[in-house]
Amino acid sequence: MEKTPSYFVTKEAPARISSMSKGTKLIVVVRDPVTRAISDYTQTLSKKPDIPTFESLTFKNRTTGLIDTSWSAIQIGIYAKHLENWLLYFPIGQILFVSGERMISDPAGELGRVQDFLGLKRIITDKHFYFNKTKGFPCLKKAEGSSKPHCLGKTKGRTHPDIDQEVVQRLRDFYRPFNMKFYQMTGQDFGWD
Numbered sequence: 431m432e433k434t435p436s437y438f439v440t441k442e443a444p445a446r447i448s449s450m451s452k453g454t455k456l457i458v459v460v461r462d463p464v465t466r467a468i469s470d471y472t473q474t475l476s477k478k479p480d481i482p483t484f485e486s487l488t489f490k491n492r493t494t495g496l497i498d499t500s501w502s503a504i505q506i507g508i509y510a511k512h513l514e515n516w517l518l519y520f521p522i523g524q525i526l527f528v529s530g531e532r533m534i535s536d537p538a539g540e541l542g543r544v545q546d547f548l549g550l551k552r553i554i555t556d557k558h559f560y561f562n563k564t565k566g567f568p569c570l571k572k573a574e575g576s577s578k579p580h581c582l583g584k585t586k587g588r589t590h591p592d593i594d595q596e597v598v599q600r601l602r603d604f605y606r607p608f609n610m611k612f613y614q615m616t617g618q619d620f621g622w623d
C-alpha cells in the first residue's frame with residue numbers, strides 16, 4: 431500500500447501505475463475544492479508566512495474576476511479533469527472516492543466503504559473513534575500498539591484564515607460545473623454546493 435496525494439494530479443502517474451500493475455486498487459480522498467484550496471494555502475502559509483493573500487493569489491485579474499487556474503491550490507480541485515486522465519488507464523470501478531467531509535463526520539462509515547472496497551473484514555468500526563472537542567476532529571480511542579487515545583498531529587486540522595466571502599462565492603461558481611461533472615463521472619453526489 432502506498433499513499434501520495436500528488437499522484438491524483440500527476441499526468442504521468444496513471445500510465446506508470448497501470449504498467450506496474452493493472453489491477454491496483456485506487457483510493458482518492460476528495461473534499462470541497464474551495465475548502466481544499468484554502469487548506470492548501472494555509473499549509474503553504476504555515477511554512478512561508480510572507481506569501482500574498484489567498485484573495486490576491488486566486489485571481490489573474492481581480493477586476494475582471496478571472497481566476498488563476500495555473501495556481502496549484504486552484505488547479506488540484508478540478509477533480510473531473512484529473513479523473514479523465516485516470517480513466518484512460520483504469521476502469522471507474524477500480525477507484526474508490528472517499529469523502530473528506532464524511533471522514534470527519536462519520537469516519538467509521540467511510541472506512542467501512544474502504545474496507546469493503548479492499549475486500550477486508552470490517553474491523554474498524556464506530557467503537558474505534560471518539561470526537562475530541564479540543565481537536566475538533568474524530569480521534570482514535572486507542573492508537574495501534576498502545577492503550578492511549580490518538581489524534582492526528584498539529585499539521586492536520588489547522589485553523590483556516592478568514593477569506594473574503596465574495597472570493598469564496600466566485601470560487602464556488604467556478605468549481606460548480608467541474609463538481610457536477612465529477613459527480614456524474616463517479617456516480618456520487620459529494621454535496622459541495
Ligand SMILES: Nc1ncnc2c1ncn2[C@@H]1O[C@H](COP(=O)(O)OS(=O)(=O)O)[C@@H](OP(=O)(O)O)[C@H]1O
Pocket residue numbers: 435468469470472530533534567568569581582585586587588
Ligand atoms: N480526524 C482528523 N483529524 C484531523 N484532520 C482531519 C481528520 N479527518 C480529516 N481531517 C482533515 O485532513 C486534512 C489534512 O489532510 P491532508 O490532505 O492535508 O493530508 S496530506 O498531508 O495531504 O496527506 C485536514 O485539513 P485542514 O483542516 O485544512 O488542516 C483536516 O480537515
